[in-house]
Amino acid sequence: MNAILHSEIFILSLTFAAYFVAQSLQRKTKMLFLNPVLVAIVLIIGFLTVFKIDFESYKQGSKMIEFLLKPAIIALGVPLYQQLGKIKKQAIPIIVSQLVGCIAGVVSVVLIAKLMGAPKEIIFSIAPKSVTTPIAMEVSKTLGGIPPLTASVVVLFGIIGSIFGYEIMKISRIKSTIAQGISMGTAAHVLGASKSMEISGNFGALSSIGLIVNGIFTAFLAPYIISFLGIWIDF
Amino acid sequence: MKQVVIIMGCLLFGEFVVYLTGIKMPSSIIGMLLLTLSLEMGWIKLEWVKGISNFLTKNMAFFFVPPGVAIMLYLDLIKASFWPIIVASTLGTVIVFACTGWTHQLFIKHKKTFKKNKPS
Numbered sequence: 094m095n096a097i098l099h100s101e102i103f104i105l106s107l108t109f110a111a112y113f114v115a116q117s118l119q120r121k122t123k124m125l126f127l128n129p130v131l132v133a134i135v136l137i138i139g140f141l142t143v144f145k146i147d148f149e150s151y152k153q154g155s156k157m158i159e160f161l162l163k164p165a166i167i168a169l170g171v172p173l174y175q176q177l178g179k180i181k182k183q184a185i186p187i188i189v190s191q192l193v194g195c196i197a198g199v200v201s202v203v204l205i206a207k208l209m210g211a212p213k214e215i216i217f218s219i220a221p222k223s224v225t226t227p228i229a230m231e232v233s234k235t236l237g238g239i240p241p242l243t244a245s246v247v248v249l250f251g252i253i254g255s256i257f258g259y260e261i262m263k264i265s266r267i268k269s270t271i272a273q274g275i276s277m278g279t280a281a282h283v284l285g286a287s288k289s290m291e292i293s294g295n296f297g298a299l300s301s302i303g304l305i306v307n308g309i310f311t312a313f314l315a316p317y318i319i320s321f322l323g324i325w326i327d328f
Numbered sequence: 329m330k331q332v333v334i335i336m337g338c339l340l341f342g343e344f345v346v347y348l349t350g351i352k353m354p355s356s357i358i359g360m361l362l363l364t365l366s367l368e369m370g371w372i373k374l375e376w377v378k379g380i381s382n383f384l385t386k387n388m389a390f391f392f393v394p395p396g397v398a399i400m401l402y403l404d405l406i407k408a409s410f411w412p413i414i415v416a417s418t419l420g421t422v423i424v425f426a427c428t429g430w431t432h433q434l435f436i437k438h439k440k441t442f443k444k445n446k447p448s
Binding site for chain 2: 130141156163197206245248
């Protein structure tokens with residue numbers, strides 16, 4: 094029995110099943126907080142703990158799924174290509190606003206976490222938290238953070254951003270619909286984009302621009318922003 | 329199969345660039361940019377990669393379940409820094425919304441006043 098529980102086929106099935114259950118749960122309840130990824134992670138951790146399966150076995154077994162993350166980022170090149178016309182038309186506003194958003198995001202998170210006394214591996218883990226999970230995890234790995242922690246924070250705050258994003262922008266008097274759509278993708282990545290998609294396809298497309306462009310900028314700049322901050326801050 | 333070869337080729341190219349230049353960047357981002365460039369330049373046709381990229385981007389969320397499970401190894405570390413994580417991320421999210429929105433809006437307003445001032 095133990096051999097089956099630790100086998101690759103069992104671990105893969107467990108992961109698929111947990112995600113399927115989590116997805117149907119959200120479809121039925123329509124509660125944004127029951128994000129399928131978060132729920133699936135909780136279900137799997139619960140199962141591993143109850144049946145005393147160690148994380149190493151799980152990691153070995155689920156390697157095949159995790160491997161697909163990198164090809165998935167490559168595949169984002171297709172929507173980026175499809176939005177290229179829109180991006181070119183508004184090149185300067187988009188590039189500048191994304192640059193500001195990217196720098197503001199990384200710097201604010203790093204400074205606040207440092208002020209509150211977080212250790213450096215935590216700070217580096219949450220530094221890329223505004224960008225989409227696969228990119229954020231890669232950035233976290235490059236910086237020396239803890240990618241799984243990054244993933245959880247990204248998903249959690251993506252959900253929070255997608256729920257309160259339009260409220261935050263109403264309070265901060267961002268009235269331009271283009272600015273709203275793009276910011277949703279910049280600050281709340283895929284989850285923000287899917288929220289925008291509910292409003293209209295146009296909003297969704299704008300958000301996907303924000304999510305991809307901020308992803309690229311953060312991947313490029315985060316290591317440099319961190320080493321720049323390192324001049325003043327002793328991590 | 330062609331689709332898989334193109335995607336893997338882009339990834340391999342990204343890995344090579346990172347290996348050769350030592351640049352601090354995820355290889356997948358470099359591969360993604362190569363794919364966009366190839367599509368734009370017409371080296372690759374959209375139909376060649378549309379199916380696989382739809383599949384990958386639609387199911388992207390699922391692929392980060394396994395790495396997310398690794399959080400179970402860091403629960404103590406998270407407990408110790410719970411409030412810094414929550415406060416920094418909450419404020420950070422609000423700041424990103426405000427800064428991106430304001431900056432983008434600034435351009436639009438500027439454009440409008442520019443248009444208004446133009447003699448018509």
